[in-house]
Amino acid sequence: MSPSGERRPIVVGVDPDTSRQTALAWAADEAARRGLPLRPVHVEGVPTRGYRGREVPPSWEGWNESLHEAGKQVLEEAANFVGARHPQVEVDALLAEGDPVWVLREQSRDATAVVLGSRHLSRGQEVFGSASVTVPVMAHAHCPVVVVPEPEHVAQEPAYYVVGVDGSEHSAAAVDVAFEAAALRGTQLRALYVWQPGPLRIFDEYAPQQEARRLLSETVAGRHDRYPEVELHHELVVGHPVQVLTDASAHALGLVVGTRGHGGFTGMLLGSVSQGVLHHAGCPVIVVPPRPA
Numbered sequence: 382m383s384p385s386g387e388r389r390p391i392v393v394g395v396d397p398d399t400s401r402q403t404a405l406a407w408a409a410d411e412a413a414r415r416g417l418p419l420r421p422v423h424v425e426g427v428p429t430r431g432y433r434g435r436e437v438p439p440s441w442e443g444w445n446e447s448l449h450e451a452g453k454q455v456l457e458e459a460a461n462f463v464g465a466r467h468p469q470v471e472v473d474a475l476l477a478e479g480d481p482v483w484v485l486r487e488q489s490r491d492a493t494a495v496v497l498g499s500r501h502l503s504r505g506q507e508v509f510g511s512a513s514v515t516v517p518v519m520a521h522a523h524c525p526v527v528v529v530p531e532p533e534h535v536a537q538e539p540a541y542y543v544v545g546v547d548g549s550e551h552s553a554a555a556v557d558v559a560f561e562a563a564a565l566r567g568t569q570l571r572a573l574y575v576w577q578p579g580p581l582r583i584f585d586e587y588a589p590q591q592e593a594r595r596l597l598s599e600t601v602a603g604r605h606d607r608y609p610e611v612e613l614h615h616e617l618v619v620g621h622p623v624q625v626l627t628d629a630s631a632h633a634l635g636l637v638v639g640t641r642g643h644g645g646f647t648g649m650l651l652g653s654v655s656q657g658v659l660h661h662a663g664c665p666v667i668v669v670p671p672r673p674a
Contacts, residue, residue, distance in 0.1 A: 382493045382525050382558055389524075390420040390473060392488045393496040394481070394514070395459045397423070397451070402462060404498035404529040407665060409463045409470060411527075414565060417493055418471040421459040424481040425452040452476045482517040489522040494667075496527045499659075516656065519640070519668045525558055527635075529665045536664065537632035541569035544637040545626050545654065546615075548574075548596035551639035555669040556600055559637040562667070564608045566634065572601050572615040573629055575622040593617050623657030630658075635665045 393408035405421065412419040425448045456474040463472050477484045489495045497515050519526045544559035546552050556572065563570040574597040576590055594617050605613050618625045630636035638655045659666055 382561065387493075388417055389491055389493040390418040391415070391494055391496060392420045392422055392485070392492040394485060394498070395421045395423045395455055396498055397455050399455075399458055401498055401531055402459075403531050403533045404496050405459055405462060406466065406533075407527065407529045408496040409466050411494070411496070412470050413467040415493070418473050419463060420473045420475055420488065420492070421456055421463070422475045422477065422485065422488060423452050423455045423459075424477050424479065424484045425449060449476070481514045482521070485514065485518045486521045486523070489518075489524045489526070492524045494525045494527055495522055496529060499528045499530045515659070519655075519659070522668075522670060525667050525669045527665055527667050528659060530663060534664045535632075536634045539569055540566065540634050541571055541614075542566075542635050542637060543571045543573060543626065543630040543633045545622065545639070545658075546572050546574045546597050546600050548593075548600060549639070551669070551671050553600055553639075554672050555637045555639035555667075556604055558667060558669045560604045560608045560611055562635065562637065563611045567610070568634060569612040569614065571629060571633075572597065572613065573626065574615070574617050575625045576617055576619050577621060578619070590617060590619075622654045623661060626654070626658050627661040630662055630664050633664050635667050636662050637667045637669060639669050640671065 391408050391412040393405055395405060396402070408421075409419055411417075453476060456476055460472045460474055463470055475488070485495055485497075495518065497518060499515055515528055519528070542559050542563045544552075544556055546556060559570055559572070562568075574593050576593045578586070597615050597617060601613060601615055605611065618629075626636060626638070636658055638658055640655050655668055659668070
């Protein structure tokens with residue numbers, strides 16, 4: 382996910398609920414596997430809500446200090462969790478104030494990946510709810526974002542990754558990440574080109590399907606040469622991309638998709654496929670931004 386030789390950290394957003402540590406565990410395992418430092422990040426926010434009832438509200442300074450102490454406790458528990466799981470992993474925790482989306486976006490500038498937990502919120506909650514930062518971070522991040530669902534996903538053997546391919550530049554970036562992930566874990570890779578017929582079915586579907594197969598083969602060919610140890614399966618599947626990719630990744634270690642890049646409205650940044658699989662996939666979803674111009 383990052384250039385060879387660079388030790389850019391794995392950044393993980395830490396949930397204050399210590400019962401939800403699947404994303405932290407995933408990030409710690411990835412940092413250990415890659416020999417990278419791990420940066421747990423907790424954004425404590427600011428004291429904006431008042432007390433109710435007859436209790437005298439504390440001063441701003443007192444309230445802010447209370448939030449700070451609680452945040453330090455969250456990160457201390459995260460560091461202990463990682464230390465017990467992977468003692469060799471260097472932990473560089475960060476306690477920050479402000480908007481979680483902005484903090485994580487800035488951290489993504491120098492990160493190998495940003496890892497976030499997901500509780501499978503509804504579409505409205507995920508996009509607009511203050512309880513979730515997943516979609517906005519994915520839309521603006523400068524590195525791949527890994528969304529790890531709760532509860533922990535169980536993959537089948539032999540292990541494999543799934544990557545969506547459509548011949549575009551953003552899917553090519555996703556294929557690069559998918560090959561690297563499969564090689565790192567010694568797994569198979571399923572590269573899928575989903576061909577979706579238009580509203581008016583054409584009489585001769587052979588020609589466009591052959592073109593799709595050509596694009597798929599060309600996209601994976603050079604990368605397979607770089608990662609010959611990866612057992613590659615590439616397929617053309619007819620159907621809706623979100624449904625096909627979700628079904629194909631049901632028992633996968635992860636699903637890798639690309640994004641269309643940056644823009645104004647969050648829902649339009651990710652694209653319908655990447656945002657759709659985020660809501661429906663049961664495995665970790667790795668969303669890969671376009672390469673820098």
